[in-house]
Amino acid sequence: MKLLLADDQTPVRQGLLRLLSLASDIKVVAEAVDGWEALDLARRLDPNLLLLDVRMPGLDGLGVLRTLRAEGMKTPVVLLSTFSDESAALSGLRLGAHSYLLKDVHFDDLLSTLRAAVKGESSVHSRVPRHLAAAAGDPAYFDLTSREHEILRLMAGGYSNKQIALVVDLQEGTVKNHVSSILLKLGVHDRTRAVLKALELGLL
Template sequence: MTARLRVLVADDHPVVREGLRGMLGLDGAIEVVGEATNGREAIAAAVALRPDVVLMDLRMPDIDGATATASIARQAPGVKVLILTTYDSDHDIVRAVESGATGFLLKDTPRKELTAAVHAAARGETVLTPVMMNKIVNHLRSPQAETLTTREVQVLRFVARGLSNAEIGRELTIGEATVKSHLLKIFTKLGVSDRTAAVMTAMARGILPPVR
């Protein structure tokens, strides 16, 4: 029997948490293992429970979602964080990208899209809705950016699918060290510092198609 995906819901509104728990509970492959009412609780719960995915609100008391995401990335690097937002500012969204969020969803996302996004995030895939893409595109587009090589685009496509460096190396028949070298060049050209930001920037610039 396949283990269910373990999800932590972090939101300061009880009605939102209850609604998310109810929607996720309809997917037999997902189990909500905990809830958090602020960023500090989200960090502690993510470290203690080690869920597969955290559904993280951006605007929460005590510690905001972007800051909590960065802390989780440092303290529980295997945990994927999927941001839930209404219509927060582009600045907040870009901060969350830089903090290591796997993707973004609006709180009014239909149930099937929500559960599909949770599964995709758990696989390490980047999740972006068209609305979220529009909100970050002006911050991440840079006409003067260096062009990626064909090989670098190939590597980035596999990164967007959630493959590890070793898996990408096997797919492209190159060494893991070569994959790392390509990634470093990609980060430099795109002006980013991690894999998620690289994928989102590439999507915003039209180098990669959005993952929905």
């Protein structure tokens, strides 16, 4: 995948570049030091994925995402933040970000999230509060992917993550990411409430 990285903090950006260079399927095609540069590069290079710092001078990550969506660009976006900021996470998800990650995310989790985003599969870091969707009150949050629908049906059948992984032929960690995304979108804190909410919404 061709990735555009934007972060105004040079040590963070260079650290991410070194880590991402270890992944054979990811090529960082450009790096930006602020939102305006990121926006210009995204328009010119048409990357497969944008990894954007939420807080940048001038135009922040949310501003970049908002502008791209307004222009009709559907390029997947993963947001990065130093702090767990519910307001920023909520705004980003409302604007169509695929994921919101904290910068101390484990490298394997970062890679799985980036790969999921390119495939159109949401993945939410475990430290991002799962009640954000409830606070949003936005029906768009209930727009589950086909894979999430499949996993939700298995959850309703009482399957554990391990059992679901065997049924759908995925890694257990990937299933866990999907379950986290389902909980976030439905605005609930556990699997039982997710199933009840899905029944209430007619998703099952």
